[in-house]
Amino acid sequence: MTRPGAASAVLLLLLSCGLLVLTVWAMGVGASEISMSRVAQALWNPSGERADIVVLQVRLPRVLAGVTAGAALAVAGAIMQAMTGNPLAEPGLLGVNAGAAFAVVCALSFLDITGMSHLIWAAFTGAAGAAALVYALGAGPNPVRLVLAGVVVTSFLGAVTMAILMLDVQALDTVRFWTAGSLKGRQLEDVASVLPYLLGSLVLALLFAGQFTAMSLGSTVARGLGQNLALWRGLAALVVVGLAGSAVAMAGPLGFVGLVVPHMVRMRTGAEYRRILPYCLIGGAVLTLASDTLPRALWGRDVPAGITLAFLGAPFFIWLARSHGALRS
Amino acid sequence: MTERLYGLGMRDATLGYGRGGPVIEDLSLTIPSRRFTALLGPNGCGKSTILHGLAGLHTPQCGEVVLDGKSIRALGTKALARRVGLLAQTASAPDGLTVGELVRQGRYPHRPVFGAWSGADEDAVESALRRTSMTGYRDRPVDSLSGGQRQRAWIAMTLAQQSDILLLDEPTTYLDLAHQIDVLGLMRRLVDQEGATVVAVLHDLVQAARYADHLVLIRGGRIVAQGAPISVLTPENVKAVFGVDVVILSDPDSAAPICLPRCNGAATSNPQA
Numbered sequence: 335m336t337r338p339g340a341a342s343a344v345l346l347l348l349l350s351c352g353l354l355v356l357t358v359w360a361m362g363v364g365a366s367e368i369s370m371s372r373v374a375q376a377l378w379n380p381s382g383e384r385a386d387i388v389v390l391q392v393r394l395p396r397v398l399a400g401v402t403a404g405a406a407l408a409v410a411g412a413i414m415q416a417m418t419g420n421p422l423a424e425p426g427l428l429g430v431n432a433g434a435a436f437a438v439v440c441a442l443s444f445l446d447i448t449g450m451s452h453l454i455w456a457a458f459t460g461a462a463g464a465a466a467l468v469y470a471l472g473a474g475p476n477p478v479r480l481v482l483a484g485v486v487v488t489s490f491l492g493a494v495t496m497a498i499l500m501l502d503v504q505a506l507d508t509v510r511f512w513t514a515g516s517l518k519g520r521q522l523e524d525v526a527s528v529l530p531y532l533l534g535s536l537v538l539a540l541l542f543a544g545q546f547t548a549m550s551l552g553s554t555v556a557r558g559l560g561q562n563l564a565l566w567r568g569l570a571a572l573v574v575v576g577l578a579g580s581a582v583a584m585a586g587p588l589g590f591v592g593l594v595v596p597h598m599v600r601m602r603t604g605a606e607y608r609r610i611l612p613y614c615l616i617g618g619a620v621l622t623l624a625s626d627t628l629p630r631a632l633w634g635r636d637v638p639a640g641i642t643l644a645f646l647g648a649p650f651f652i653w654l655a656r657s658h659g660a661l662r663s
Numbered sequence: 664m665t666e667r668l669y670g671l672g673m674r675d676a677t678l679g680y681g682r683g684g685p686v687i688e689d690l691s692l693t694i695p696s697r698r699f700t701a702l703l704g705p706n707g708c709g710k711s712t713i714l715h716g717l718a719g720l721h722t723p724q725c726g727e728v729v730l731d732g733k734s735i736r737a738l739g740t741k742a743l744a745r746r747v748g749l750l751a752q753t754a755s756a757p758d759g760l761t762v763g764e765l766v767r768q769g770r771y772p773h774r775p776v777f778g779a780w781s782g783a784d785e786d787a788v789e790s791a792l793r794r795t796s797m798t799g800y801r802d803r804p805v806d807s808l809s810g811g812q813r814q815r816a817w818i819a820m821t822l823a824q825q826s827d828i829l830l831l832d833e834p835t836t837y838l839d840l841a842h843q844i845d846v847l848g849l850m851r852r853l854v855d856q857e858g859a860t861v862v863a864v865l866h867d868l869v870q871a872a873r874y875a876d877h878l879v880l881i882r883g884g885r886i887v888a889q890g891a892p893i894s895v896l897t898p899e900n901v902k903a904v905f906g907v908d909v910v911i912l913s914d915p916d917s918a919a920p921i922c923l924p925r926c927n928g929a930a931t932s933n934p935q936a
Contacts, residue, residue: 550757551754551757552754554715555751555754557718557719558751558821559744559771559772560771561771562739601759604764605756605758
């Protein structure tokens with residue numbers, strides 16, 4: 335038992351180092367190229383030069399938002415798959431992200447709430463409301479039904495969100511890029527005010543990891559083992575809303591991270607959530623950060639991370655839906 | 664009367680699933696302690712509902728499920744799972760879950776939420792793997808195993824739970840004959856050598872009569888007959904429960920009754936008619 339565990343820990347450490355290098359590199363990529371050593375200098379020993387200001391005030395919040403939102407959404411996806419027994423469950427497809435985005439736009443447009451420390455509560459409320467609605471519409475033994483309910487809620491909320499933005503030009507300017515999952519233009523104070531909720535939810539997710547393994551055996555088995563399902567499903571839902579709500583507040587409704595990352599992770603780790611969740615955390619951060627940075631590095635163009643992720647995630651979704659045994663029945 | 668107070672049972676229990684009315688109504692049942700009980704009856708007669716009720720998965724709408732004279736509602740979910748283990752029908756493990764990881768889940772009711780893995784946990788898992796001959800399959804994913812091995816892996820998980828009462832929902836369905844005998848032999852040993860109480864939903868009347876001590880015949884959510892195989896398996900009872908005409912022979916080895924359908928006795932869908 336110890337040898338695969340140790341190998342797993344080494345791999346996790348390597349991935350974390352990779353993420354760190356990627357993070358420093360990403361902070362150098364953009365309109366003004368900054369070398370990795372210069373980025374490191376700006377982070378540890380800033381002297382107030384232009385490069386320091388760009389790194390600390392423009393690039394750092396953007397990279398932080400990508401890393402933490404990606405980690406949160408991948409972990410949230412894995413937990414939702416355990417809760418529902420549905421391989422296609424993830425906050426984007428099941429409408430949780432759309433609910434959070436809708437509520438944030440409503441709060442901006444109708445309630446004139448602008449501070450991120452208040453908007454985050456709108457995001458939580460919207461995420462919870464949409465999750466409850468999708469579950470009420472789609473719960474059942476057929477996994478496709480839940481996804482259909484998610485698609486319906488996502489498209490409806492997306493349309494209403496778009497309508498509000500069309501009528502409210504000022505709100506549109508504020509959030510146009512955010513609703514497409516763009517990490518551009520994040521302020522450090524916005525990121526800082528969301529970070530405690532996001533990190534708190536991640537810590538809870540990791541602490542509860544063992545519960546998700548029992549839950550993933552299905553409700554009959556989990557209850558036979560003595561798991562208090564009402565309690566643990568409630569706590570799991572709370573963690574998912576915390577993760578997805580804060581990720582959306584930070585980075586917009588990024589789809590597919592919660593689908594692609596957990597399934598790729600499982601190919602390596604198997605089905606024990608104590609191993610799945612740490613890998614999802616790192617993997618989600620890497621994928622989201624790469625999706626934000628690579629278009630800039632390769633073509634010098636700013637493509638919202640949400641759009642890059644959809645390009646990568648949509649074919650993956652089709653492959654998964656076609657190959658998974660549970661969906662063929 | 665004191666015997667009635669110990670072990671697991673139901674008192675006037677009504678159980679059902681939301682819409683569609685109750686599946687069983689006002690059912691009273693006492694499971695003999697340290698015996699092998701088989702629940703028998705046609706599909707949809709309420710066997711699984713009774714088993715799930717006994718495991719505390721459904722709260723009765725009326726009446727109660729009783730363990731050692733007290734309603735199981737007084738017990739916490741983990742405390743109940745330490746006494747009563749359930750092997751669910753057609754349970755499927757998530758892709759890639761190994762046998763070892765599955766069996767470790769059986770320790771769930773013994774572990775505090777943030778507790779470390781203990782020596783007692785390790786011993787229980789090792790013993791469960793050994794008793795089901797699954798030690799060599801520990802690192803294999805459950806979904807890569809044959810049907811018989813898969814069932815043994817699930818049984819090992821239930822054994823690792825170390826509950827003195829085991830409820831098994833169709834443990835032999837979908838297994839070939841050798842694996843069926845294997846599973847039933849294991850249940851028999853648990854009762855004879857370890858003093859466990861076993862309740863299993865079975866379909867094969869011959870196997871039930873051969874391995875179980877106590878049979879409960881169920882039709883339409885009601886108990887038609889219960890007792891020792893020799894007294895319960897009569898042509899009249901089998902006709903009343905399954906609607907099949909049978910002759911009862913006697914096993915030359917054990918004298919257990921053997922139920923043989925008659926060739927000319929065409930099955931009738933409604934035995935009351």
